Amino acid sequence: MKILIVSATKLEIEPLLVNFVETNQVNQKLREYSFKKLDIDVLVTGVGMVPTAFWLADTLSRNTYQLALNIGICGSFNNTTPLGxxxxxxxxxxxxxxxxDGESFLAMADLDLLEDDDFSFNKGQIKNVFSFEHKAISSLKKVSGVTVNKVHGEVNSIELTKQxxxxxxxxxxxxxxFYACLTHQLKNLQLRAVSNYIEKRNKENxxxxLAVKNVCxxxxxxxxxL
Incomplete structure (x- = not known):
């Protein structure tokens, strides 16, 4: 089975990589590993949606995988979710x-700019249409996310995003x-551990x-x- 692991930074998957045997470095972003009977490619894209979109599209255009995993950390809008x-x-x-629009914000769904044939979007949401059942993830809470260029740290923008x-x-x-994997009809999972709460920026909190340890x-x- 050939698997692609995608992460923004090496830091987020370092405890996982120590279990693999590296077999080849394809380019500055992609390395090949082996683990048991699995062939695992690890793509460290760099932080942000643009590097992720470019390097993932490039990788998927050159390789075929049975499963892609997006592994990393996230901020939580719900402060009852435990860190980690x-x-x-x-x-x-x-x-x-x-x-x-003045003081209002119109999302893509409001602007009616999403094409009907763009299967990846459902009223502005990109939903993972692939079901994946496994005992290691069956107990995990299924949640929705937002992807941003600028992480939230101001009360008004946080409340607007939540609304x-x-x-x-x-x-x-x-x-x-999600967009790249769904376009390629590739089964995928996005697993993230909570590293912080979405609030006024306070790195002490x-x-x-812990988040890296748990997600790995x-x-x-x-x-x-597998």
């Missing part, structure tokens, strides 16, 4: 894509990953090491039984 909890993001959107999209989490890459552990459990 691993979540299964099943829908995502480009929440900043739209137009300002418009009702998201559970925020990342800078998730919707790009973050726990990136869950991913390892998944790979062990």
């Amino acid at each position: 909890e691993v979540l299964n993001i099943t829908s995502d959107c480009f929440s900043e894509m739209g137009a300002e 418009l999209f009702c998201p559970d989490v925020e990342s800078m890459e998730g919707a790009s990953f 973050w726990n990136i090491p 552990h869950t991913t390892f459990q998944l790979l062990q039984h």
Whole structure:
């Protein structure tokens, strides 16, 4: 089985990589590994939706995979979700894509600019249409996300985003990953662990090491039984 693991940074998957044997470096972003009976390509795209979209499209145009995994961390809009909890993001959107109308914001669905034949979007949301059942992820909470260029840290913009999209989490890459995978009809999962809450920026409240540890552990459990 050939699997693609996509992450914005090496930091987010470093505890996972120590379990693999590296066999080849394809380019500055893509490396090949082996693990048990699996062939695993690891793509470290760089942070943000544009690098993710470019490098993932390039990789998928040159290779065939049975499964793609987007592994990383996220911020949570819900402060009752424990830091470090691993979540299964099943829908995502480009929440900043739209137009300002005075003090209002019009999302893409409001502008009626989404083509009917663009299967990836459902009223502005990109939903993962592939079902994937496995005991390592069956207990994970399924949530919705927003993908942003600028992470939220101001009260008014946070409240507006919650009103418009009702998201559970925020990342800078998730919707790009979904869009590319769905365009290629590639079965995929987006797994992220909560590293912080969406609030006025306060790094003292973050726990990136715990989030990285937990999402890598869950991913390892998944790979062990594929």
